[in-house]
Amino acid sequence: MSSLAPAESEYVTLESSDGFQFVIHREVAMLSGTVKNMLSSPGHFTESTEGVIQFRDIKAIILEKVCKYWYYKARHLNSVTEIPHFEIEPEYALETLMAADFLDTSQYANIY
Amino acid sequence: MSRRNRGNAGTTYVNNVRGPTSALTSFLNERGIRRANPAPAPVATPPENEDDSDDDDDEEPASPQNQAASSSSSSSTPAPVTSSSRPTRTARLTRGRTLPSPSTSASRSNELDGVNDDSDSDDSDDDESDSDNKNLVPIAVSASMARAVRATRSRAVAVASSSSSSNASASTARAKAATAAASKKRPRKKDASDDSDDEDFHDITGHITRSNFSHKGRMPQGSNKIVFCSRCRARFTIKAGTTPAVDEDDGGLLCPTCAGTGSPGPSKSALPKAKPVKRARRKAQKAEIECHIPTLQDLCIQKIANSIEDVEAFGDISDISLDKICKIICRNRSLNAETLQLFLDARHSELILYDCTDITAIGLQNIAQFCPNLRSLKLKLCGRITNEVMDYYTEHLTKLASLTLIGPILILEQTYIKLFETVGERFEKFELKGSSRFSLKAIKALCDNCPNITHLRLGDCNLMDDEWLEPIAGLTKLKSLRIRNPEPDKLTTSAVVKLVQAVGSGLEELELKGCTGLTDEVLVDAIRPSCVRVERLNLSGCEELTTEGVETLFKDWSINSGLTYVNLENCVMLKDEALMAVTEHSGATLEGLNMSGMDEITKDALQTLTRCINLAELDASWCRAMDDDIMEQLVEAAPRLTKVTVWGDHRLTECCSSRKGLRIVGREGDYVDLRFL
Numbered sequence: 001m002s003s004l005a006p007a008e009s010e011y012v013t014l015e016s017s018d019g020f021q022f023v024i025h026r027e028v029a030m031l032s033g034t035v036k037n038m039l040s041s042p043g044h045f046t047e048s049t050e051g052v053i054q055f056r057d058i059k060a061i062i063l064e065k066v067c068k069y070w071y072y073k074a075r076h077l078n079s080v081t082e083i084p085h086f087e088i089e090p091e092y093a094l095e096t097l098m099a100a101d102f103l104d105t106s107q108y109a110n111i112y
Numbered sequence: 113m114s115r116r117n118r119g120n121a122g123t124t125y126v127n128n129v130r131g132p133t134s135a136l137t138s139f140l141n142e143r144g145i146r147r148a149n150p151a152p153a154p155v156a157t158p159p160e161n162e163d164d165s166d167d168d169d170d171e172e173p174a175s176p177q178n179q180a181a182s183s184s185s186s187s188s189t190p191a192p193v194t195s196s197s198r199p200t201r202t203a204r205l206t207r208g209r210t211l212p213s214p215s216t217s218a219s220r221s222n223e224l225d226g227v228n229d230d231s232d233s234d235d236s237d238d239d240e241s242d243s244d245n246k247n248l249v250p251i252a253v254s255a256s257m258a259r260a261v262r263a264t265r266s267r268a269v270a271v272a273s274s275s276s277s278s279n280a281s282a283s284t285a286r287a288k289a290a291t292a293a294a295s296k297k298r299p300r301k302k303d304a305s306d307d308s309d310d311e312d313f314h315d316i317t318g319h320i321t322r323s324n325f326s327h328k329g330r331m332p333q334g335s336n337k338i339v340f341c342s343r344c345r346a347r348f349t350i351k352a353g354t355t356p357a358v359d360e361d362d363g364g365l366l367c368p369t370c371a372g373t374g375s376p377g378p379s380k381s382a383l384p385k386a387k388p389v390k391r392a393r394r395k396a397q398k399a400e401i402e403c404h405i406p407t408l409q410d411l412c413i414q415k416i417a418n419s420i421e422d423v424e425a426f427g428d429i430s431d432i433s434l435d436k437i438c439k440i441i442c443r444n445r446s447l448n449a450e451t452l453q454l455f456l457d458a459r460h461s462e463l464i465l466y467d468c469t470d471i472t473a474i475g476l477q478n479i480a481q482f483c484p485n486l487r488s489l490k491l492k493l494c495g496r497i498t499n500e501v502m503d504y505y506t507e508h509l510t511k512l513a514s515l516t517l518i519g520p521i522l523i524l525e526q527t528y529i530k531l532f533e534t535v536g537e538r539f540e541k542f543e544l545k546g547s548s549r550f551s552l553k554a555i556k557a558l559c560d561n562c563p564n565i566t567h568l569r570l571g572d573c574n575l576m577d578d579e580w581l582e583p584i585a586g587l588t589k590l591k592s593l594r595i596r597n598p599e600p601d602k603l604t605t606s607a608v609v610k611l612v613q614a615v616g617s618g619l620e621e622l623e624l625k626g627c628t629g630l631t632d633e634v635l636v637d638a639i640r641p642s643c644v645r646v647e648r649l650n651l652s653g654c655e656e657l658t659t660e661g662v663e664t665l666f667k668d669w670s671i672n673s674g675l676t677y678v679n680l681e682n683c684v685m686l687k688d689e690a691l692m693a694v695t696e697h698s699g700a701t702l703e704g705l706n707m708s709g710m711d712e713i714t715k716d717a718l719q720t721l722t723r724c725i726n727l728a729e730l731d732a733s734w735c736r737a738m739d740d741d742i743m744e745q746l747v748e749a750a751p752r753l754t755k756v757t758v759w760g761d762h763r764l765t766e767c768c769s770s771r772k773g774l775r776i777v778g779r780e781g782d783y784v785d786l787r788f789l
Contacts, residue, residue, distance in 0.1 A: 069408045076405055083404065086411055090419040093412045094429060094437055100408035101440045 012039065012051040014067070020060035022067050026051070028074045032103045058099045065096050066103060338765055341367035347781055348767035349740040367767045409444055417450045435464060442466035449475040456482035461511075468494040476501045480508045488541070490516035499527045506531045514541035514567075521547065528554040532561045543569035545596070551575050559583035571596030571625075578607035585614035593619055594650075597626035605631050609638040616642025623650035625679075630654045632661025640664070644671045652681035652706065662690035666697040674701030681731070682709040688717035699723035708733040708757070718742045722749035731757040733778060739763035747771055 012029045014022045030036045038053055055063060069086060076083045088096055133141070337350045342364025350356050350365070357371030358364070406414075429437070438455055441447050448470040455463060460483050468476065468491050476497050479489070486509050491497065497520050505512070506527075512535060517523075528550060532539065539562040544550055550573050558565070565587050570576065576598045584593070593615065595603075608630060612622070622643060624630060635657065639646070651657060662680075675698040680686060691713055695702070702724045707713065708731045715737045721727070727750040732738050738761040746753065747769050758764050759778035766781040776782075 066408065069411075073405050086406075088411055088415045090415055093415040093419070094433070097409060097412035097416070097440055098433065098436055100412060101436075101443075104408060 009051055012053065014063060015052065015054045016058055016060040016063040017056050018060050020063070022063060024067050024070070028067075028070045031070050031073055034103045055099075058102075059095065062092060062095050062099045065092060066099055069100075338763060339365055341365065341370055341767075343367075343370045346767055347765035349763070349765055351741070409440060410446075413441055413444060413446045413451065416454065417446070420450055420453050431462075438464065439466055445470070447471065449478075452478070458483060458485065461485055462488040464490040464492075465494075466492050468492065468496065472496055473498045473501050477504050480505050484508060485511055487511050488514040490514075490543075491520075492516075492518040495519050495521050498522050499524055502527045502531065506534045511538075513538050515539075516541070516543040516569075517547070518543075518545045519547075520544075521549075523547065524549055525551050525554050529557040532557045536561050537564050540564055541567035543567070543571075543594075544573065545569070545571040547572075548574040552579055555580050556583045559586050563587065564589055566590060567592040569594035569596070569623075574599055577602040578604055581607045581611040585611045587615060588618070590615045590618055592621040594621070594623035594625070595627065596623065597653075600628055603627050603629065605629065605633050608634055612638035613642050616646070617644060619643055619646050621648040621650075622646050623648075623679075624654060625650055626653040628653060628655055631656045632658055632664070635661045635665040640669060641671075646672065647675055647701075648677040649675055650677070650679040651683065652679045654683055655685065657683050658685055659687045659690045662686060663693045666693035669697055672697075674698045676701055677704040678702065679704075679706040680710065681706045684709055684711070686710050687712050688714055691717040692720050695720045695723045700725065702727055703752075704729045706731040707735060708759075710734075711736055713737060715739075715742065719745065721746055725750055726752055728752045729755045729757075732761065733757055733759035734761070736761060736763065740765055740768040743776075744769040747774065 010026055011023050012026050012035075014024065014029070014035075016022070026039075030039070035053060039051065058066075065088065072086050338347055339350060339356075340346070341348055343366060346367050348356075348367040357366040357368075434455060438447070441451055441454075442465070445467065447465065447467050449472065452465075452471055452475055455465070456479060463479065463483060463486055465471070465479075471494075473496055476491070476494065477500075480486070480501075489505075489509070489512060494517060497517070499522065502520075502523055515531075532554075539558075542558065542562070542565060550570075552575065555570075560583070566589055568584065568587065568590060569592070570580075571594065576595075581603070584590075608624065608627065612619075612634065616622070616638065622639070624634070630651075634654075639649070643649075657680075662683075678694055678698065680690075680694075683690075691707060691710065694705075699720075700723075703726050705721075705724065705727060711734050713735045718732070718735065718737055719742065721730070721742070722745050727746075730746070730753065738758060740763070743756070743764060746756070753774055755775045755777065757777045761778070762780055764776075764779050766779065768776075768779075770776060
């Protein structure tokens with residue numbers, strides 16, 4: 001991974017389809033395989049140089065939920081105490097599922 | 113001085129610390145290769161080397177200066193070297209030498225087969241010991257020698273000094289080693305703090321040989337070299353004839369990215385951090401594996417499964433989203449009787465279930481109960497479907513026109529026959545994969561009762577043989593025919609030829625994947641004259657196809673206006689002319705091309721790929737001539753290119769040109785961290 005971006009900022013910005021921007025810590029965002037790839041691809045894409053990623057098919061509510069999940073995961077990653085439940089509203093469950101699948105492709109490659 | 117027979121587990125002294133000797137170290141010791149003589153290499157002094165003692169004396173004055181482990185220019189001592197490194201074990205390890213040098217941190221021994229060294233060599237591994245010697249001299253080795261050593265992995269090393277016959281070869285070897293070392297010097301980072309043996313990245317491209325294949329044929333003179341960027345450690349290609357940017361700080365080469373940004377960056381700190389970063393990363397990976405936090409997908413699916421009763425709670429879902437969700441759920445192996453409910457709705461006319469492993473027979477029956485208006489049903493991995501369920505489908509899915517079954521192991525011949533007889537003329541598409549009970553009788557029933565079949569796909573049917581092909585030839589409306597993986601030797605070329613000649617004129621898609629026995633006749637006698645309309649052609653796995661056959665098929669194939677998809681995976685005998693014939697015929701129309709496994713293709717043929725301006729997907733795995741140049745040309749020539757698969761193409765570096773929206777799958781550097789090889 002090229003560590004050469006001039007003055008890597010601690011935060012990255014994720015933009016949803018309806019124009020909302022979410023500024024989160026870079027390490028937290030790197031929990032997602034997709035985001036990690038986008039931010040560290042060799043080349044001069046705006047993602048890697050400026051740290052801004054646009055998601056044209058993810059709504060703000062869903063993206064917010066995903067960011068919250070990432071923070072939840074980062075917070076409890078190495079904890080040995082009981083991990084609280086992460087609640088998802090049923091009305092957003094399906095869309096969150098699709099967004100999570102897109103963003104978390106570190107685990108499963110596109111099989112189907 | 114006493115001689116010490118070095119066994120397999122010799123001991124090494126580094127700073128008076130004992131340890132086992134590596135193969136490399138023993139090799140070097142036995143040659144007497146040492147580090148650092150400031151005098152440049154005298155190329156030809158073989159006659160002097162008859163006697164060891166002469167060597168010693170010649171060596172003495174030169175060596176003392178440079179005992180400490182530090183960089184030095186390349187040099188060589190006037191001693192012969194067997195560069196072929198053919199191991200012949202001799203017991204003649206000559207006496208060690210005592211140097212009057214003040215250095216204490218190195219060891220050396222034996223015979224003086226000095227070889228060029230390089231500046232950045234490591235201290236630790238190359239030391240060797242001789243317990244009789246008090247002085248230790250670090251031994252450095254050039255890149256080429258190291259490579260040779262690693263290649264042979266032999267501990268027994270030829271001791272060349274005695275044989276004068278080897279002198280001549282030795283001198284040429286030395287000269288070669290000198291130039292190799294000199295050329296290797298430039299790209300390498302002169303970092304004395306670097307203690308890793310692996311800085312020594314060698315150009316692996318030229319040194320992999322196969323028994324009957326010559327790499328030289330694929331790599332013309334002056335071909336591009338692949339080196340490491342000294343700053344970010346990514347691999348990149350140096351085009352023959354161009355000079356890459358050089359890092360001012362340490363003289364190493366820079367990849368285009370680093371050269372472009374030009375910021376002095378944390379180059380110095382990048383390398384020493386490497387090992388701790390690696391450890392930290394490993395720790396993080398381990399932590400991730402062991403943690404018990406459920407993934408977001410799992411959480412969502414659980415939520416869905418729990419609230420399945422409140423279907424209204426989900427809101428309106430479009431069909432595309434529903435299909436996507438089905439894929440995700442199947443990928444997570446969570447499709448079961450509960451989550452299945454999500455997809456059952458009376459309004460649906462199409463249903464695809466990608467993984468029915470966890471759905472019981474009852475669940476499968478529910479499909480027909482809840483979706484009676486299905487026109488198209490596709491069940492993958494449906495091993496649990498029983499004959500009763502199938503009969504239920506036959507009765508209740510009155511609009512069914514397209515059925516795909518993958519893995520229905522329980523269904524018997526009679527059930528199929530009943531299905532075909534009932535569905536009759538409405539049946540348009542039938543796909544069956546993985547059934548050893550589907551018999552000749554069944555296929556006959558299909559072809560008799562369902563004359564309107566347009567898509568027929570049969571794969572992995574163990575009973576398939578030539579007799580099946582006759583009734584299939586009677587399907588006049590066939591548009592897509594796929595025959596996959598019949599049992600070897602059950603399908604003969606002549607039967608396939610007859611089939612294709614019969615139905616070929618209507619075919620838009622023809623696939624004969626895995627029909628390993630097929631020969632060129634299929635191409636020349638069947639496909640060429642009959643398949644006028646075919647757009648998708650898949651002949652992967654047909655290993656007997658030859659270059660001439662493919663050439664004959666595609667050359668001046670005027671009745672066919674151009675293919676959109678060609679798959680010649682694993683047709684290993686095909687050479688350049690075959691690919692060139694394909695691109696010439698279908699270059700303008702080709703959207704998908706799979707030439708994986710055609711490793712005899714050279715760069716010339718790959719360059720003709722630029723003719724495929726509409727190319728969207730390319731699979732060029734294992735075509736080892738693929739490199740950054742070709743990739744660049746392709747990216748320019750084909751604006752619609754979205755996916756390039758390049759497994760096993762080692763000449764493709766991380767810095768090859770790409771663009772937004774282009775996915776490159778299978779680059780070595782993406783999966784293996786080459787820094788730590």
